[in-house]
Amino acid sequence: MRKQQTIKKKFSYTGVGLHTGEDVTITCKPLAVNQGIKFKRVDLPEQPELEVTVENVYSTIRCTTLGTDKWQINTVEHFLAAISAFQIDNLLIEIDANEPPVTDGSAKVFCQFLQEAGVEEQEEEVTIxxxxxxxxxxxxxxxxxxxxxxxxxxxxxxxxxxxxxxxxxxxxxxxxxxxxxxxxxxxxxxxxxxxxxxxxxxxxxxxxxxxxxxxxxxxxxxxxxxxxxxxxxxxxxxxxxxxxxxxxxxxxxxxxxxxxxxxxxxxxxxxxxxxxxxxx
The missing domain is CATH 3.30.1700.10 (lpxc deacetylase, domain 2)
Structure with a gap:
């Protein structure tokens, strides 16, 4: 067992999307216990959210895509790898396009931001x-x-x-x-x-x-x-x-x-x- 964790402070990063070639900004914010990892498309009128779960996978063609028939978020795997390594359990990821920035093609930049934001232990335990x-x-x-x-x-x-x-x-x-x-x-x-x-x-x-x-x-x-x-x-x-x-x-x-x-x-x-x- 271990305690659930989130980040201590929010952070933002702007970069290019691998597939769209357009600039995209993500802003990560702490979440309370038992909320999970969530993406929020702030560029869309209703600003829809979804939780990072296997049930919300939309496609696995060349990348992992989350979403619905109406909207998606592509190429989430690099960022999720960094979140996994840092054992972040509760996090809101606001994004203003349909894929996170590619950074340098790895997870290194995301790890650096998570390190700077800091990890905060929460009250509830994680079941492993x-x-x-x-x-x-x-x-x-x-x-x-x-x-x-x-x-x-x-x-x-x-x-x-x-x-x-x-x-x-x-x-x-x-x-x-x-x-x-x-x-x-x-x-x-x-x-x-x-x-x-x-x-x-x-x-x-x-x-x-x-x-x-x-x-x-x-x-x-x-x-x-x-x-x-x-x-x-x-x-x-x-x-x-x-x-x-x-x-x-x-x-x-x-x-x-x-x-x-x-x-x-x-x-x-x-x-x-x-x-x-x-x-x-």
Whole structure:
């Protein structure tokens, strides 16, 4: 058990959206106990809100999107990963566009703002669930499973048939310190041959070498921050996507998985929690 947490003071940040290419501002404010993580679209007339839960996922195509048929918030996974690492349970995120700023393509900037805002312990306790049986999802050559463990651990194998990339592996027990030092600065990535297609579809309009690793035929164009930066970013995405469900302990093992499988596993874990109430 641990106490619920929020931030000590509000903060704002303005940057470009990865897919829209437009400026967007987020303002984060403390919330009282048992309120959860909430997004609020302040640019829309009714300023609608939704809670960050797996039930409110709208799409997992190339990113995790929350929302309804009328409005959405895209690419939430990087910010959610930082919130997860800092164990923030209650937070209001006001946003004036349909996606958070991409920053440098990682979660590092969000971690810095959370560190500066400070974390405040609250009165109510958090229930942390213990996975007591294996769960497994698969799609083609993509695999994702979770095994019982008394830690939140992620092992990821990145397998690529791209001539400019090698297979990569990384494994971490996730904590605030490990996330900050080893994972938070790993950037999102994309392939040069896909850029034109994506932009014609209205995606990646804000993408640049300042906020993404661009992979050409012979490999990454950017200088990498880690030799296995790509697999570290895939772990970052899993941390963010698992913030969609109650906190748990288990060992996630991934092979080539992305947001779609992350979402499917999150639903399976949530179903197990709801059915059996597996509190630690």
């Amino acid at each position: 669930y213990q996975i007591d049986q294996p769960l497994y999802v698969r799609k083609g050559g993509q695999y994702l499973t979770i095994l019982p463990s008394d830690q939140f651990k992620i092992s990821y194998t990145f397998v690529s048939n791209h001539q400019g990339l090698t297979d990569q592996f990384a494994e971490y027990v996730i904590s605030k310190e490990v996330f900050n030092e080893e994972i938070s600065s790993a950037r999102t990535f994309g392939f040069a041959h896909e850029v034109e297609k994506l932009q014609k579809a209205g995606l990646a309009l804000g993408g640049s070498l300042d906020n993404a690793i661009l992979i050409a035929d012979d490999g990454p164009i950017n200088k990498l921050r880690f030799s296995n930066e790509i697999v570290r970013h895939k772990i970052l995405d899993i941390v963010g996507d698992m913030k969609l469900i109650p906190e748990f302990r288990g060992h996630i093992i991934a092979v080539r998985s992305g947001h779609e499988l992350n979402f499917e596993l999150a639903k399976r874990i949530k179903g197990l929690i709801t059915k059996e109430e597996l509190s630690c």
